[in-house]
Amino acid sequence: MPREYRRAHRGKSVAQGAERGLAPRARSTALWGQSAPLPEPAKQEVTYTRHKPKKAHPGRASLPEHLPVEEIVLEPQGVDTAGLECIGQEVTDTLDYRPGKLVIIRRIRPKYARPEADGSTTVLVADLPSRSIDKGIPEPGLLAELCVAKYVDHLPFYRQIKRFERDHGWVVHKATVGDWFAATCSLLEPLYQQLLRTVVDSDYLQVDESTIKVLASEKKGKAHLGYQWVYRDPDSGLVLFDYRKGRGVHGVMERLADFAGYLQTDGYKAYETYLRKHPQVTGVSCLAHIRRKFFEAREQHPRLAELALAAIGFLYHVEAHCRKRGRSAAERLALRRRVSRPVYEALLDWAEYEQKNNLSSGAIGKALKYARDQLPRLSPCFRDGRLEVDNNLIENSIRPLALGRKNYLFAGSHEGARRAAMLYSFFASCQRLEVNPRAWLRDILERIPDHPVNRLDELLPHRWAEAPAEVSTQ
Structure with a gap:
């Protein structure tokens, strides 16, 4: 069909529609039996503020029943319990980590009733040993594993939590692990200050x-x-990481x-x-x-x-x-x-x-x-x-920091960056001195609650490497 004919025909069709009072789009609407388009309803924008409720902490998760249990019986010290009536016992369960497995440490403390001369009865029970986290369930081995896995093996806590659930059937909330880590850093703070003084005293x-x-x-x-x-x-081989907000x-x-x-x-x-x-x-x-x-x-x-x-x-x-x-x-x-x-x-x-x-x-x-x-x-x-x-x-010594950035990407706060500096300091020192970081940290967490403050230098990696304590590696 010639181009001129198509143009003329198209123009004629539009003109005929206009004669009937229909624009091209309105004419198409009329062919479907509809009247003119209805006016759009007026719109009103409504805004409001909703307060998002805070999630409650789920609390301490129960320990899985399938985990192996090691029982330790603690008798009262300095007391002869022969002939005394055992009226019960105190049971305290904590959780430890051995390479490749979780172990429940069950400390059983028999309670004895001792009659006194005045007719009263005294209950005797052994004291619990000092723990890294007071009233907490993690043993030094578990805390050491969490820290080493994050700052040496570059596994963020959420990956470790998934690994515990997958391999051991133990479910723990990330907030709980975060609290454990904060408490561990608080316990190690005096040792970090001792490391700082020792490094700066060098010439x-x-x-x-x-x-x-x-x-x-x-x-x-x-x-x-x-x-x-x-x-x-x-x-000495010691390394100190010192977090600052700037490069000034x-x-x-x-x-x-x-x-x-x-x-x-x-x-x-x-x-x-x-x-x-x-x-x-x-x-x-x-x-x-x-x-x-x-x-x-x-x-x-x-x-x-x-x-x-x-x-x-x-x-x-x-x-x-x-x-x-x-x-x-x-x-x-x-x-x-x-x-x-x-x-x-x-x-x-x-x-x-x-x-x-x-x-x-x-x-x-x-x-x-x-x-x-x-x-x-x-x-x-x-x-x-x-x-x-x-x-x-x-x-x-800085390379672990660069590797860590690729895994956990950032620190959540300035305090978190400072805690990272503390752990990087200890583990970089262990690396330079060829000290096993897990064995060192586990031993330190066992000893530091009762260690004299004026002898903290004995716990630094370079002194620990000279005369390491006997540490269980099972």
């Missing part, structure tokens, strides 16, 4: 920082970005206000500010960060980058030789002075010369400027053989 520290997201934020819909500042004492210099200023000695850091400006205000502290730079800058500049300027990387590689070769042969600090210092120092001084002179003649704002320019500023601070390594040439060991 050589390595420092770095890493982020942690916290839900408690002033901006609606956004998480707060907090920081875990990490301090490592290479002499006030954190290191407060924590290291009374520190004196060597402080090994990267080139972050907060450390530069701290060092300027604390002349009793000698800054030591990190060779790994210097190397990283040149590694990133290889594509832009391979000749200069490869020259620097070759010299840095030689310095690392000497360090690796000392570790492999188990050289002492004095032996390592002598080897550095004889073999490494000429290469180090040549690298320092080369970086200063090249930086003056290379004002590039690209990767090679940044690498040369960073090397010129940071290489002079490696000179203390040629005066003290204890000093490391880089901060790699402390960065290794």
Whole structure:
């Protein structure tokens, strides 16, 4: 059909509909036997506020009957019960964890009636031993498993709860586990403060920082970005995580206000500010960060980058030789002075010369400027053989934090981030000292309720590793 005919025909049909008083849409409605469209009803917007009721705590769940039970009979101490009438017993059930299984610990305390001279009767019953959580059912082994699984194996509590239900048929509410964890951290708080004092009392520290997201934020819909500042004492092997809300210099200023000695850091400006205000502290730079800058500049300027990387590689070769042969600090210092120092001084002179003649704002320019500023601070390594040439060991201690971020994503509050810092401190120290974190924490939770406050240093991982207590590992 010709295009002109279709246009004419279509125009004619519309005109005929208009003659009948029908627009195209109204005409279509009329064909179905309907009158003109009805007017839409007026709309009124109604709003109200509903108070959401708080969920009541479900209370303590009963322990599964199918779990194995270990019974412990506690007799009154210092009392001869021979010939006394047993009038009943007190039964206290708690829950313990042994690798791969849950065990109910049932402490049975017989009650005895002892007649007195005045005709009265005295009831004798043994005292319960001190527990990690007063009147709580978790034993130290269970609390240690919950903490190690979260901060070493990176399993959030809700996953552990599902695992207990799936593998052992034990149902526990997440609020209960949260309360147990808070109580455990309160019990360990004095030991954390002792760790803090021990680390800061050192005369050589390595420092770095890493982020942690916290839900408690002033901006609606956004998480707060907090920081875990990490301090490592290479002499003792202890590691301290210190949570701060920001990355400003006030954190290191407060924590290291009374520190004196060597402080090994990267080139972050907060450390530069701290060092300027604390002349009793000698800054030591990190060779790994210097190397990283040149590694990133290889594509832009391979000749200069490869020259620097070759010299840095030689310095690392000497360090690796000392570790492999188990050289002492004095032996390592002598080897550095004889073999490494000429290469180090040549690298320092080369970086200063090249930086003056290379004002590039690209990767090679940044690498040369960073090397010129940071290489002079490696000179203390040629005066003290204890000093490391880089901060790699402390960065290794931060890795569990990075893995944890991928699993539980964030801390619920600033207090939660601080509790995480406490557990990361203990477990990172155990890792550096090759101490079993579960065995250590279980033993500490058994001993710390009755341990003298003035001897808390005996419970720190480096002292515990020297003379570990006999811990049940069944």
